[in-house]
Amino acid sequence: MIKIYVCDDQEIHLLAIKKIIEDAILFAEVPMQIELASTDPVEIAEHFEPSETNVYFLDIDLSNETYDGLKLAIKIRESDPRGFIIFITSHLEFGMLTFEYKLGTFDYIVKTPDPALLKNRVESTLKAIAERYQTEQVNQEQENHPKRIKFTSDYEEKYVPINELIMLEIVGNHKLQVMSKHQNFECNGSLGKLEYELPNYFFRCHRSTIINLKEVVSRSAKDEIISMSNGAELQCSRRQQKKFEKLLNEFNLQPYSK
Secondary structure, three states: OEEEEEEOOOHHHHHHHHHHHHHHHHOOOOOEEEEEEEOOHHHHHHHOOOOOEEEEEEOOOOOOOOOOHHHHHHHHHHHOOOOEEEEEEOOHHHHHHHHHOOOOOOEEEEOOOOHHHHHHHHHHHHHHHHHHHHHHHHHHHHHHOOOEEEEEOOOOEEEEEHHHEEEEEEEEOOEEEEEEOOOEEEEEOOHHHHHHHOOOOEEEEEOOEEEEHHHEEEEEOOOOEEEEOOOOEEEOOHHHHHHHHHHHHHOOOOOEEO
């Protein structure tokens, strides 16, 4: 559930923004609700609670002795580091202050006399947040219920969660050695076929071996040796070295080099 908080000290602006959000919620593909909309920043500060996903639409220039928009955002960020903060204001000059305070602002919307333009900006921001929310939900679901892959031997079938696989290696004619976090075994199969079934963080470092890049512990550029989390050491072919380095960078994986 995405919970939305709105704060603007001018009621006419508060009601306008609230109406735009309410209309957007009707067509949203993810669950959303306005948790609180108020002209009083103290009320927001006292009632917001960090949850799965919070969104805060805040005016910067709030006429309040305790909080202006920036101070309210700082208060929110102290308790809710993952919340989405969106400033809505008519003061362009305040834009840089949001960066100086390192608030991780998701968007900065300038108030405009054109209601259609304001509506479009608010709806676009909510859509972007909803898309990110959906992605996080899918990732969480995959972590809780990871996809499994079936391996077949002459005697049985085994199902191994993909995220537990460390490496696959040819050990004989149509025979593979499967090494995972909890078991090692031989099975029938083809690396070529598995290469297309596995996610893109699996890499064929040699014609006889596929590795899980997330399980690489260290690499040696000098002798092209890769060390895996299960203690296995293997060689990356020369022509695959550049692709190996590129994939590590793409997935932001930087195991130390020997």
